[in-house]
Amino acid sequence: MGIGNIFKAFQPKDKVFFVLFEKVAQSLTAMSKEFHEGLLDFDMNDDTMLKNMSDYEHKLDDLTHEIFVQLGENFITPFDREDINYLASGMDDIADYLYASAKYIYLYKTPLDPAYTEFSLLIHKSCVELENAISNMKDFKNPKAVKESCIKINSYENIADDVLSQATVKLFETGDAINIIKVKSVLEYLEIVTDKAEDVANTIENIVIKYA
Template sequence: MGIGNIFRAFQPKDKIFFDLFLQVADTLVQMSKNFHEGLLEFDINDETLLNQMSDFEHQMDDLTHEIFVQLGKNFITPFDREDINYLASGLDDIADYIYASAKYIYLYKSPENKVYSEFSLLIYKSCLEVKKALENLKDFRNPAEVKESCIKINSYENIADDVLSQAIVRLFETNDAILIIKQKSILEYLEVVTDKAEDVANTMESIVIKYA
């Protein structure tokens, strides 16, 4: 019996960690979807989007806390405790930076910038792949699909890097110092979301290599 099969034989029957991770994934997908759709029809005087992002961020905090509570209660875990910690923290970081991006768009009263929605689409696509990877990671049912999703997440992060570079070049061409300060900060927050998604992808890929 291979080490992966031996490890699976000792997994907890309630699968609480995978259930929680899938709840986290569902929350991230809905959060990123609402964020993208909200930016497509953005109104700086309507704080509905900001309030939604705040609510989602709190939901994510609660789910992340529950994962850590279960980590303290369960001796046997589906994979390494340190990896559970990294994965939970990484997923929470995605939500934190989506909320931070929304918050600074409102705080800076930033005028509409179509690049924001370019980023939000990449973020949404990344979250969809995170969910798909976590579904395939459950019971290590399809390691190849996990790796495929991780590759896609990495490619979205690379695209986001290019979008950021091009957007900053155009921004400096405005010669508007205040606009540059405000929008550069927002653009960088948005790009960090894709960085955090890539971190999650790297963690999932590492788990697959260890146990699948």
């Protein structure tokens, strides 16, 4: 390897990682938007939305894999390797649980609970703020905007906790044991998505605290 290539190998790859993280964030926003809109106009006999959720999940798996490939190939990174790992894994978890939520909605074949769309809107809003936070992390020049997005995500997760509690109470009032089991499972998957978004927001905040 020539001296020029050696020097290049030790140069930071900020652009590579930030481009990949932005792609992940943009994909999550698009995925959550389609999920929310799909629930607003839901047809159990049309599995287009489920197939699209699966496509998004596979796309995000590929992007996450590419981040880990870059992590293995580059000596210098824009922030700690451990934080890159946490951030990539956390964002991938959002996609995984969002797809799982969609899958069980179709598999259980139960009438949609009104709370589903409340959750899907909170999930979409969280993903929009994640995209904003990732965008504002570049060069750590706008930590205030990043923090504001993270605060919003935390508030959405708090609202989601209340949505789960209220929906569960109403669900048990129906007395339909089989339906309760199915719907409660979906509600819990949806709430986990907001938990995962909050986890990512906390990771982003920690990164900004270290480097801004």
